Amino acid sequence: MQVTGLTKRFGSVTAVKAATFSVPTPQMVGIIGRSGAGKSTLLRMINHLTPATEGRIVIDGRDVLSLRGRARHDWQRDCAMIFQQFNLVPRLDVLTNVMLGRLNRHGTVRSLLKMFSREDIARALRALERLGIAEQAMQRAEELSGGQQQRVAIARALTQDPRMILADEPIASLDPMSAQIVMSSLREIHERDGLTVICNLHTLDTARTYCDRVIGMRAGEIVFDGPASAVTTDVAREIYGADESFDEGVTSTSLDDVPRAEAEAYLRPVQASA
Numbered sequence: 001m002q003v004t005g006l007t008k009r010f011g012s013v014t015a016v017k018a019a020t021f022s023v024p025t026p027q028m029v030g031i032i033g034r035s036g037a038g039k040s041t042l043l044r045m046i047n048h049l050t051p052a053t054e055g056r057i058v059i060d061g062r063d064v065l066s067l068r069g070r071a072r073h074d075w076q077r078d079c080a081m082i083f084q085q086f087n088l089v090p091r092l093d094v095l096t097n098v099m100l101g102r103l104n105r106h107g108t109v110r111s112l113l114k115m116f117s118r119e120d121i122a123r124a125l126r127a128l129e130r131l132g133i134a135e136q137a138m139q140r141a142e143e144l145s146g147g148q149q150q151r152v153a154i155a156r157a158l159t160q161d162p163r164m165i166l167a168d169e170p171i172a173s174l175d176p177m178s179a180q181i182v183m184s185s186l187r188e189i190h191e192r193d194g195l196t197v198i199c200n201l202h203t204l205d206t207a208r209t210y211c212d213r214v215i216g217m218r219a220g221e222i223v224f225d226g227p228a229s230a231v232t233t234d235v236a237r238e239i240y241g242a243d244e245s246f247d248e249g250v251t252s253t254s255l256d257d258v259p260r261a262e263a264e265a266y267l268r269p270v271q272a273s274a
């Protein structure tokens with residue numbers, strides 16, 4: 001994916017200024033920056049949720065921003081979104097929520113009637129199993145914890161059979177343990193399925209732990225783009241617009257409190273069954 005000069009203006013506010021970068025497939029990218037830096041707007045433009053003011057996003061030789069109608073719809077299906085607030089249907093059971101990810105793969109009539117095939121059901125169950133929450137399949141989504149709901153949202157994204165996953169602050173509403181489980185899930189999907197994952201994160205330590213590459217945004221501009229290991233304290237100061245007194249701890253979710261192995265134990269060892 002080659003992004004060139006991607007810009008979004010809301011009236012007099014330029015939320016994203018001429019963002020230019022390319023993402024080789026597959027890569028796990030963390031976008032960091034303080035609140036209002038333009039991270040959400042950038043992701044939303046990629047997925048067409050927010051129309052870009054200027055710029056191009058080229059994949060396989062075509063500019064996806066110029067897509068309309070069915071082609072645009074297909075592109076939105078190709079880049080599954082995950083949101084901070086999960087965006088599940090609270091009163092529907094978990095399995096149905098996950099199968100909703102299949103809807104836009106079918107024609108309008110089948111979608112309207114929510115007609116799911118056996119294959120849709122099996123696929124949704126496999127995704128839930130993979131995320132370690134198959135036992136909750138028949139519970140209403142609203143009965144689950146935040147971390148479980150986010151795993152349902154990831155399972156729904158997987159059943160969409162996407163080319164990439166765009167996650168907008170997926171752990172911002174979660175406790176540290178749930179946050180680790182969700183980030184481990186995204187990492188596992190990236191590694192095992194070879195999917196690109198682009199993830200907006202508030203916290204530096206999360207980006208360093210899970211992402212290969214970090215893009216730092218400040219006031220709408222990309223001010224850093226490099227390997228996660230290159231995000232030094234000085235770079236972090238530049239991204240967060242902070243002075244010498246800057247303490248990385250203020251961007252931390254204290255993930256160190258939870259051993260990564262402990263969090264990963266919550267996920268089913270899918271490799272073993274694959």
Ligand SMILES: Nc1ncnc2c1ncn2[C@@H]1O[C@H](COP(=O)(O)OP(=O)(O)OP(=O)(O)O)[C@@H](O)[C@H]1O
Nearest residue numbers: 010013014015033034035036037038039040041042
């Ligand atoms: N729909 C909108 N209308 C007007 N201004 C907007 C809109 N969406 C975002 N903005 C503005 O664009 C800028 C970037 O916002 P954006 O939400 O992309 O930042 P962010 O880095 O994702 O912040 P946060 O982490 O708080 O979500 C901000 O100044 C914001 O107020």
